Amino acid sequence: MTVFVIRRMLQALLVVFLMSVIVFFGVNIVGDPVYMLVSPDADQADIEAAIRRLGLDRPILEQYWLFLKGAAQGDLGDSFIFGEPALKLILHHMPATMELAFSALILAIVIGIPLGLYAGLYPDSRISKGIMAVSIFGFSLPTFWVGLMLIMLFAVELRWVPATGRGDLGSFLGIQSSLFTLDGLSHIFLPALNLALLKISLAIRLTRAGVREAMGQDYVKYARAKGLATRRIILVHVMKNIMIPVVTVMGLEFGSLIGFSVVTETIFAWPGMGKLLIDAILQLDRPVVVAYLMIIVLFFVLINLVVDILYSILDPRVRLQDQGA
Amino acid sequence: MSDMTANNPATPARVETPFQRFRAEFFESKIATLALAIFVIIVLLAVFAPWITPQNPYDLAQVTVMDGRLPPGSESIDGYTMWLGSDGSGRDLYSAILYGLRISLTVGLASGVIALLIGMVIGLVAAYAGGRIEAIIMRIVDLQLSFPASLVALMMVAALGKGVDKIILALVIAQWAYYARTVRATALVERSKEYVEAAQCLGISRARIVFRHILPNCMAPLIVVGTVQTASAISLEATLSFLGVGLPQTEPSIGVLIANGFEYMLSGRYWISVFPGLALLLTVVSINLVGDHMRDVLNPRLKK
Numbered sequence: 001m002t003v004f005v006i007r008r009m010l011q012a013l014l015v016v017f018l019m020s021v022i023v024f025f026g027v028n029i030v031g032d033p034v035y036m037l038v039s040p041d042a043d044q045a046d047i048e049a050a051i052r053r054l055g056l057d058r059p060i061l062e063q064y065w066l067f068l069k070g071a072a073q074g075d076l077g078d079s080f081i082f083g084e085p086a087l088k089l090i091l092h093h094m095p096a097t098m099e100l101a102f103s104a105l106i107l108a109i110v111i112g113i114p115l116g117l118y119a120g121l122y123p124d125s126r127i128s129k130g131i132m133a134v135s136i137f138g139f140s141l142p143t144f145w146v147g148l149m150l151i152m153l154f155a156v157e158l159r160w161v162p163a164t165g166r167g168d169l170g171s172f173l174g175i176q177s178s179l180f181t182l183d184g185l186s187h188i189f190l191p192a193l194n195l196a197l198l199k200i201s202l203a204i205r206l207t208r209a210g211v212r213e214a215m216g217q218d219y220v221k222y223a224r225a226k227g228l229a230t231r232r233i234i235l236v237h238v239m240k241n242i243m244i245p246v247v248t249v250m251g252l253e254f255g256s257l258i259g260f261s262v263v264t265e266t267i268f269a270w271p272g273m274g275k276l277l278i279d280a281i282l283q284l285d286r287p288v289v290v291a292y293l294m295i296i297v298l299f300f301v302l303i304n305l306v307v308d309i310l311y312s313i314l315d316p317r318v319r320l321q322d323q324g325a
Numbered sequence: 326m327s328d329m330t331a332n333n334p335a336t337p338a339r340v341e342t343p344f345q346r347f348r349a350e351f352f353e354s355k356i357a358t359l360a361l362a363i364f365v366i367i368v369l370l371a372v373f374a375p376w377i378t379p380q381n382p383y384d385l386a387q388v389t390v391m392d393g394r395l396p397p398g399s400e401s402i403d404g405y406t407m408w409l410g411s412d413g414s415g416r417d418l419y420s421a422i423l424y425g426l427r428i429s430l431t432v433g434l435a436s437g438v439i440a441l442l443i444g445m446v447i448g449l450v451a452a453y454a455g456g457r458i459e460a461i462i463m464r465i466v467d468l469q470l471s472f473p474a475s476l477v478a479l480m481m482v483a484a485l486g487k488g489v490d491k492i493i494l495a496l497v498i499a500q501w502a503y504y505a506r507t508v509r510a511t512a513l514v515e516r517s518k519e520y521v522e523a524a525q526c527l528g529i530s531r532a533r534i535v536f537r538h539i540l541p542n543c544m545a546p547l548i549v550v551g552t553v554q555t556a557s558a559i560s561l562e563a564t565l566s567f568l569g570v571g572l573p574q575t576e577p578s579i580g581v582l583i584a585n586g587f588e589y590m591l592s593g594r595y596w597i598s599v600f601p602g603l604a605l606l607l608t609v610v611s612i613n614l615v616g617d618h619m620r621d622v623l624n625p626r627l628k629k
Binding site for chain 2: 143149151255281293
């Protein structure tokens with residue numbers, strides 16, 4: 001077991017290292033950020049001074065070595081544009097993204113699972129077919145397009161909720177969030193729904209498949225034969241069995257929600273780290289791009305590591321297979 | 326099995342090829358047939374765009390700012406009707422959409438085909454080589470699939486920059502692993518079948534067995550994954566271009582058109598974003614519906 005965990009951690013470290021190479025060299029080859037930073041009428045001496053100040057005059061390998069040395073100490077470089085540490089900038093924008101992703105996850109579970117349950121119990125009803133059609137659309141519609149439509153309908157035409165920004169922040173238990181004020185809630189509703197749409201479809205499909213499979217199982221037949229009410233069979237026996245895989249998958253999707261929030265944040269001008277990334281790419285603010293990508297890589301690698309280890313505890317076969325390979 | 330007993334007594338003499346059977350079953354679904362028809366029409370519109378649009382929206386001599394932001398149905402200065410209105414710089418939206426579809430479809434199909442070929446070869450190698458090579462390849466595939474494709478593509482454009490070739494490369498890198506996984510899984514099943522053993526007994530070379538015997542039997546799932554991934558490539562390109570990190574203004578795909586219209590949306594000029602969006606929607610949804618139905622037809626487990 002310990003050997004397995006250590007091996008997996010070493011692999012995770014290797015992945016992070018490889019990604020740092022790809023990301024750092026990839027990002028630092030594109031474009032020339034200096035011309036975005038100095039004023040258009042700057043002379044050659046000013047430009048050279050700027051290049052030296054940003055450390056861009058050094059060979060790329062040396063730049064990478066300095067980056068690695070800094071990264072090991074928690075310093076991912078300073079933003080070219082803001083002059084602040086890139087890591088600090090990202091951490092400053094992270095709560096907004098987290099609250100958006102979290103709200104989307106809750107929406108997906110609260111909307112998706114009941115709809116999936118209905119579609120699984122009555123697969124031939126008209127409503128179920130409607131639900132499934134909607135879920136196909138949820139999978140195939142590009143997120144940004146749905147976001148535009150939501151803005152047009154709810155913010156421009158109906159004027160129910162504002163289209164952009166985060167609104168007033170409330171404080172609860174020392175956490176600042178839009179979720180604690182009415183104004184904040186009205187601001188987060190559209191972006192959270194937009195981000196949740198894909199996951200709602202996923203929750204519908206998973207729950208439906210689970211319910212359909214479970215309803216044919218012996219334990220359901222037995223519960224029926226015992227004379228239990230259908231309500232109890234579904235809510236207690238069936239739900240208990242299908243919730244575990246559904247919730248596991250939905251939890252795993254949290255990472256991809258943070259990834260996808262790049263799109264939603266840009267449309268709704270949500271001040272999270274996804275919008276920070278897009279702005280940084282457009283302004284060639286390399287340290288911020290590199291820092292964001294490294295944090296996302298680290299995040300995904302950690303999620304996978306935790307899942308792998310949990311699975312190996314739950315199912316020893318996973319461990320044995322790994323040793324065989 | 327019941328499928329065979331139902332068909333055989335009625336038509337004992339005629340032997341259907343698998344393709345004929347597939348075709349017949351595919352067209353049984355009205356929705357899938359309609360979706361296929363819509364997709365074919367979209368492709369034809371895109372291919373013949375220069376001959377069926379009133380203006381070339383990227384020929385500066387034919388575009389004038391005087392026509393800017395006209396609502397649908399307005400008449401342009403040159404006398405033709407702009408059925409879908411015009412955008413901020415006076416391009417007829419109908420023309421711009423058809424020209425945009427050319428770029429979007431080219432990028433989607435090119436990246437789909439290249440990713441399919443690369444993923445296919447890697448998947449076949451993994452399945453047939455086995456052992457250490459297979460373990461290493463599959464570890465890389467699993468690793469990549471643990472990141473969402475959209476995130477990988479975003480990372481790649483952050484690193485590569487703008488441009489058609491760069492977007493295609495980014496999409497290929499984001500998607501090859503899906504093909505590799507599919508091919509390897511199917512090829513592993515095929516490899517253990519008797520016809521492969523028979524071919525080995527005949528002394529046929531490894532490469533020939535893999536490409537002439539196993540590969541054709543892996544085509545069905547590969548094509549299904551291919552359609553769905555191509556739709557997602559088109560949608561991903563549009564997303565990246567919308568975010569401003571995909572194609573540049575000089576290569577105005579559908580995503581770029583929607584992005585250009587976004588600023589006018591809050592002031593009620595909906596058509597500049599909405600019509601290109603509908604074109605994208607029709608394209609992506611029709612491909613997905615065709616792919617979805619093909620999977621149902623090709624999957625023997627779902628047969629009644």
